[in-house]
Amino acid sequence: MKKQNISIAIVQNEQQQLLISRRQKGQHLAGKWEFPGGKVAEGEAYELAMLRELKEEVGLTATKYKLFDSLQFDYDQLKLNLHFYLVSEYSGEAQSLEGQEVKWISPEQLKDYDFPEANVGVINKLL
Numbered sequence: 001m002k003k004q005n006i007s008i009a010i011v012q013n014e015q016q017q018l019l020i021s022r023r024q025k026g027q028h029l030a031g032k033w034e035f036p037g038g039k040v041a042e043g044e045a046y047e048l049a050m051l052r053e054l055k056e057e058v059g060l061t062a063t064k065y066k067l068f069d070s071l072q073f074d075y076d077q078l079k080l081n082l083h084f085y086l087v088s089e090y091s092g093e094a095q096s097l098e099g100q101e102v103k104w105i106s107p108e109q110l111k112d113y114d115f116p117e118a119n120v121g122v123i124n125k126l127l
C-alpha cells in the first residue's frame, strides 16, 4: 500500500480563530474541509514541508509553531503519516492561492464542518 508523509498547519490568529480550507474537485477527499498542508517531498524535513505548503496554499509565513500531533491513518488504498503543527504567529494575509475556499472559524465551529476521518482526534483536542 502507498505510504505518504503529510505535514499540516493549524493556524491560529489573534482572535483565536483557525484557518480552514476546502479540498477541491479531483483531490483525495474532495469537498471535505481541511487545514492547509500536503505531501512531504523526498528528503524534506516535516517542518519545512509544513512551512512550504502553508506558503504555497494560502500565502502565510509561519514564524512561531510547534508540533501538535503526529498520527498514522489508513484510508482505503492510502496509508498516511500525518504531522500537525500549531502555528501561533505568522506573517501575511490568508489568501486562496489555489482557487480553494479559505476561511477563519472559531474552534467551536469546527464540529460544523466536515473534515477527513484522520482529523477527528486533532479536532477534539482543539475544541
Ligand SMILES: Nc1nc2c([nH]c(=O)n2[C@@H]2O[C@H](COP(=O)(O)OP(=O)(O)OP(=O)(O)O)[C@@H](O)[C@H]2O)c(=O)[nH]1
Residues within 6 Å of the ligand: 006, 008, 027, 028, 029, 033, 034, 035, 036, 037, 038, 039, 053, 080, 116, 117, 118, 119
Ligand atoms: N492538507 C490536509 N490534508 C489532509 C488533512 N487531513 C487528511 O486526512 N489529509 C489528507 O492528507 C493528504 C494531504 O495531501 P494533499 O492532497 O493536501 O497534498 P498536496 O497539498 O501536496 O497536494 P497535491 O498532491 O495536489 O500537490 C491527502 O490525502 C488528504 O486527504 C488535513 O487536515 N489537511
Ligand SMILES: [Mg+2]
Residues within 6 Å of the ligand: 036, 037, 038, 039, 053, 057
Ligand atoms: Mg494540500
